[in-house]
Amino acid sequence: MKKIATYATILAMCGGALYSVIAAENVAEQPVQVEATKEPVVCFESRKGASEITQQEIKPGWPNVKCSPTTGAALWYGDPFEGTVPMGKMPLLENIPDGHALVKPRTEKLALMPLCSTACHNGVGPQFTPPTLPKDKRPTPIPTMEAMVPDLKNLQHGRDRIWCMDCHHTTKRNMLVDNFGDPVSFDQPQLLCGKCHGDKLRDWRDGIHGKRIGEFTTGGKKRWFTCTECHNPHNVQDGLRNKGFVQLQPEPPPQLAKGMKDAKHELVHPVPH
Amino acid sequence: MIHSKLSAAVSAKENTSERQLQPVSADPAQAVLKTTRRDFLKTGGMLSLSSLMGTAALMTQSDDAHAAVEWAEHFQKNYRLMTDQEKAESRARLEKRYSSEYGKQVTVDTTDAQPGVLMGYALNIRKCIGCRRCVHACVAENNQSRGTKRAGEKIEWIQVLRMERGKFDAGKMNQGYPEGLGIQVGGNAYTPAGQILEGQYHYNPEKVPEDDANYMPIACMQCEKPPCVKVCPVRTTYREPDGVVVIDYNWCIGCRMCMGACPYWARRLNVTNPVLPKEEMNPVTHYLGNRPRMRGVVEKCHWCLQRSRHGRYPACVEVCPVGARKFGNLLDPESEVSLILARKNVFRLKADLNTFPKFFYFYD
Numbered sequence: 315m316k317k318i319a320t321y322a323t324i325l326a327m328c329g330g331a332l333y334s335v336i337a338a339e340n341v342a343e344q345p346v347q348v349e350a351t352k353e354p355v356v357c358f359e360s361r362k363g364a365s366e367i368t369q370q371e372i373k374p375g376w377p378n379v380k381c382s383p384t385t386g387a388a389l390w391y392g393d394p395f396e397g398t399v400p401m402g403k404m405p406l407l408e409n410i411p412d413g414h415a416l417v418k419p420r421t422e423k424l425a426l427m428p429l430c431s432t433a434c435h436n437g438v439g440p441q442f443t444p445p446t447l448p449k450d451k452r453p454t455p456i457p458t459m460e461a462m463v464p465d466l467k468n469l470q471h472g473r474d475r476i477w478c479m480d481c482h483h484t485t486k487r488n489m490l491v492d493n494f495g496d497p498v499s500f501d502q503p504q505l506l507c508g509k510c511h512g513d514k515l516r517d518w519r520d521g522i523h524g525k526r527i528g529e530f531t532t533g534g535k536k537r538w539f540t541c542t543e544c545h546n547p548h549n550v551q552d553g554l555r556n557k558g559f560v561q562l563q564p565e566p567p568p569q570l571a572k573g574m575k576d577a578k579h580e581l582v583h584p585v586p587h
Numbered sequence: 588m589i590h591s592k593l594s595a596a597v598s599a600k601e602n603t604s605e606r607q608l609q610p611v612s613a614d615p616a617q618a619v620l621k622t623t624r625r626d627f628l629k630t631g632g633m634l635s636l637s638s639l640m641g642t643a644a645l646m647t648q649s650d651d652a653h654a655a656v657e658w659a660e661h662f663q664k665n666y667r668l669m670t671d672q673e674k675a676e677s678r679a680r681l682e683k684r685y686s687s688e689y690g691k692q693v694t695v696d697t698t699d700a701q702p703g704v705l706m707g708y709a710l711n712i713r714k715c716i717g718c719r720r721c722v723h724a725c726v727a728e729n730n731q732s733r734g735t736k737r738a739g740e741k742i743e744w745i746q747v748l749r750m751e752r753g754k755f756d757a758g759k760m761n762q763g764y765p766e767g768l769g770i771q772v773g774g775n776a777y778t779p780a781g782q783i784l785e786g787q788y789h790y791n792p793e794k795v796p797e798d799d800a801n802y803m804p805i806a807c808m809q810c811e812k813p814p815c816v817k818v819c820p821v822r823t824t825y826r827e828p829d830g831v832v833v834i835d836y837n838w839c840i841g842c843r844m845c846m847g848a849c850p851y852w853a854r855r856l857n858v859t860n861p862v863l864p865k866e867e868m869n870p871v872t873h874y875l876g877n878r879p880r881m882r883g884v885v886e887k888c889h890w891c892l893q894r895s896r897h898g899r900y901p902a903c904v905e906v907c908p909v910g911a912r913k914f915g916n917l918l919d920p921e922s923e924v925s926l927i928l929a930r931k932n933v934f935r936l937k938a939d940l941n942t943f944p945k946f947f948y949f950y951d
Contacts, residue, residue: 359908360908360909360910361908374691374692375691375692375866375870376870380727382720382723387718387720387906387908388906389720389723389724389727389906390724390727390728390902390905390906391902391905391906394905517951520923520926521913521915521923521926522913522923522926522927522930522931522951523910523951524910525904525905525907525909525910526900526923527900527904527905528899528900529898529899529900530895530898530899530900530904530914530915530916530922530923531898531915531916531919531922532915532916532919532921532922534898539910544908544909544910555798557796559714559716559908559909561716561794561795561796562716562718562794562795562908563718563793563794563795564717564718564719564790564791564792564794564795565718565719565720565722565723566719566791567719567788567789567790567791568722568741568743568746568788568789569735569738569739569740569741570738570789571738572738572739573738574738577787577788577789580786580787580788580789580790581787
């Protein structure tokens with residue numbers, strides 16, 4: 315017994331020495347490599363293209379997020395509140411202590427937003443005579459918009475029963491619109507979606523639909539995912555799939571059990587059909 | 588003799604607990620039957636005791652600090668019986684060892700269950716898309732072994748089961764037993780829908796969800812009446828007052844009784860030495876939670892005690908892209924799980940076994 319232990323110790327020590335040599339070499343090389351190859355790791359959250367996080371170390375040995383090497387999805391949050399701002403006033407959520415309801419603002423993700431209020435046809439102002447406001451809310455093709463946002467070519471929301479102005483404010487194009495015709499910020503899409511999807515809004519408010527991360531306790535500090543972080547408002551059907559959430563690449567499957575070459579057995583039904 | 592002692596102790600305990608209406612494990616130090624464990628060691632444990640002595644003798648011969656720490660670990664009490672002083676010592680010991688082993692400052696939390704908290708979980712079975720992000724978030728958080736070379740080296744606590752949607756088909760109306768006469772003894776016009784035992788765990792399509800499948804994640808259900816706790820011969824797995832079933836890894840003898848008893852396939856044994864690369868190791872740990880395990884001990888989901896005891900959502904809840912996973916305090920009527928129980932259609936897996944999981948499936 316003792317002999318084995320001694321051998322093991324010697325072996326381990328040799329290994330350790332070897333390792334430290336390698337480590338020393340690495341250290342020598344590192345500065346050059348870091349400059350040359352260190353590309354920032356970016357991962358996406360729920361809906362691909364809707365929101366991303368750049369991985370960085372926020373404490374020694376503690377990243378803000380861990381990204382999946384397989385799919386590029388966010389797999390672990392070291393800091394659930396990064397990049398968030400207060401949600402703003404929400405009906406029936408007034409009891410949450412200040413600064414405890416947070417969201418990631420959508421506005422900065424929308425490339426066309428700077429244009430929407432200025433260069434865009436707001437329909438008012440001296441350059442618009444006669445005013446180009448849409449006469450009604452009925453669907454009409456808008457080629458200029460289709461070129462900029464391809465999803466609009468075939469608006470997959472509401473099955474032809476809703477159109478742009480049901481969601482976008484008529485004269486304030488950098489705003490959405492609620493049931494009273496009042497403008498709603500793009501950062502608070504729940505106030506828009508909720509006017510037609512009241513049941514979902516209610517569940518969302520109670521934390522049942524959608525997602526909240528951070529502290530689970532009632533009144534605890536949470537980041538709330540907004541509707542548009544998961545749903546693309548211009549396409550909630552995804553064609554024939556007819557689903558409100560787009561498909562994703564899955565993370566790798568579990569390890570095969572001992573002696574198993576593949577998992578084909580799973581596809582065989584024990585009862586013949 | 589042992590029998591009479593045991594039953595006397597049990598009935599004594601039942602008397603008091605009946606009056607106080609407290610779960611047996613609410614006050615673990617008192618609930619544990621000290622005589623029982625001693626008896627166990629006396630009768631069945633002589634052999635293992637002597638072998639332990641042997642190990643100790645071997646360890647003391649070397650003056651390696653690491654070995655000394657391990658030696659102390661071998662002789663520490665079951666966590667439930669430790670005094671605060673002993674817990675602090677054990678914690679300091681572990682923090683020192685892990686920190687040097689993983690090359691970073693590792694903390695081992697010993698926070699107790701918080702009063703007024705009973706943790707609960709709910710999973711929206713309709714929303715789950717089978718992406719397995721929860722599985723991998725769990726591994727990133729909980730320091731499981733993640734080797735790939737040998738079987739059993741990669742441990743995951745959550746399993747995601749793919750189930751075929753199945754369908755009934757007029758063309759198969761005549762199939763069945765005996766062949767061609769199916770209709771007489773029960774038609775067989777279906778391909779199976781939602782059959783658990785034919786589930787697929789290793790699916791790997793380009794995209795999920797697939798049109799012809801739905802998915803069902805399974806992990807520890809944190810039962811109110813956990814069969815694993817009932818069978819553990821060393822009483823190292825037990826229910827904490829906040830409802831989570833935990834394991835004191837140091838006392839686990841690797842007998843796998845709990846694995847056999849669990850109807851939810853939730854427990855994993857470290858058959859190999861765990862493979863946990865330094866840079867991937869999560870340095871924020873809990874004694875009963877995600878601290879690094881050793882070979883030969885059983886582990887399982889504990890709802891991220893190291894997080895949840897401090898009010899933070901478990902890791903799987905936070906990464907679910909569709910928001911299917913919900914977690915909260917069952918004693919708080921405002922919590923998301925309480926609201927789900929109040930409002931949605933919920934079911935417990937294998938409810939017929941009377942394990943009373945605190946993990947609920949629901950749909951909207």
